[in-house]
Amino acid sequence: MSVYPIILSQTKFTHRDNLKYPFEERGLQFGDGVYEVIRIYNGNYYLLTEHVDRLFRSAEAIKITLPFTKEEINDLLLELLERNNMKEDGKVYLQVSRGSAPRDHIFPSDVSANFYAYAQDLSRNLANLENGVSTITARDVRWEYCFIKSLNLLPNVLAKQEAKENNCYEAILHMDGLITECSAANVYLVKDGKVYTHPATNRILHGCVRMRVEKFVSDLNIPFMEEGFSVEDIAMADELFLSSSTSEIMPIVKVDNTTIKNGKPGTITKQLQQKYEEDASIKINKINQSV
Known part of the structure; x- marks a missing residue:
């Protein structure tokens, strides 16, 4: 670029x-x-x-x-x-x-x-948005002021590089087994029709897109649970996705060696992608055609 x-x-x-x-x-x-x-x-x-x-x-x-x-x-x-x-x-x-x-x-x-x-x-990554991405998990070794969007990003850089070296899109960070966020995105788990994500504490960045996700979920009458989930919960997830300004609402279909459900983006993730496109007034919609 x-x-x-x-x-x-x-x-x-x-x-x-x-x-x-x-x-x-x-x-x-x-x-x-x-x-x-x-x-x-x-x-x-x-x-x-x-x-x-x-x-x-x-x-x-x-x-x-x-x-x-x-x-x-x-x-x-x-x-x-x-x-x-x-x-x-x-x-x-x-x-x-x-x-x-x-x-x-x-x-x-x-x-x-x-x-x-x-x-x-920066073009939209339509292939990843439609098909989903693979991720790894990595220990969260960052400081206690992650809500500040500061220039101190070396731990994030190292985690993202580790993901790249494993041919993955992102690294999902965890502290003592509890998921916080990704190296450069917030992350969400869908189970039994509910969307779970880490509370907006000092341990995560309060993402601008995260705030929209909360609104979209409310608009769709889907419970938005600000509750932490664990690394072990990932294997039981119905859907998994991440959000950021550059990734939009990105489906996650594989974490480490675990395939999420059937390995395809889920229904709730697709609905949220559609809400995002509408909210951002994106003119050309080439994803979510099956929603």
Whole structure:
């Protein structure tokens, strides 16, 4: 995926080749920052308000003062798409760090936050959405502030890489046998017509798509159970799926050596995929034809 040429840096637009930060940058040296990934369909943001709200929550949690209001960042992000003439499916990555200052663990004084955002094309993975994906399980070794969308992602990166090396799409993380989430997604188990997922505590990221899943489930009159489930429960699941801004609502058909039910996406997962497409105003629906 190639990066679009115009970059939003602080509150100004510049060509990507001109974007330079000092080497003493706290995001690079400490992971001292937060980020968001926002999905785009047909040149329009999906869940923009929810992502901006979470950005502010994450920044507040680590005591970063953002260099803009919610209204200002909304306008800037919309202008970013306009300046790149972006009309396709894609995503925007945005990042805020505490700023550039001589390296010291203590917060620097009188330093402005560094901010940038860029847009990329990202087509929908229709084959995976229709057929489902395989995953592995891995021990959750992350910190206790997973609700913050911080730059500290090394455990997530290692888990995702382990999944890739096992020819799998994702790694489902567990702590003492209890499932938390995936390396880059929330995860759900369907059993006896109910959808189970880990409660929205500090142990998981409170996903923007997760919030929509809860709404979709309510709209379909399906019980949404914020109850943890175990690694052992996976073998007994009727369905399993994950959700994120880039994965949408993705069926899981295999975990480690266990095939979920008949190895095909289940009915509730397909219904939720259809609700997602409707909510995101996705024009071309090539999945869920059998729902």
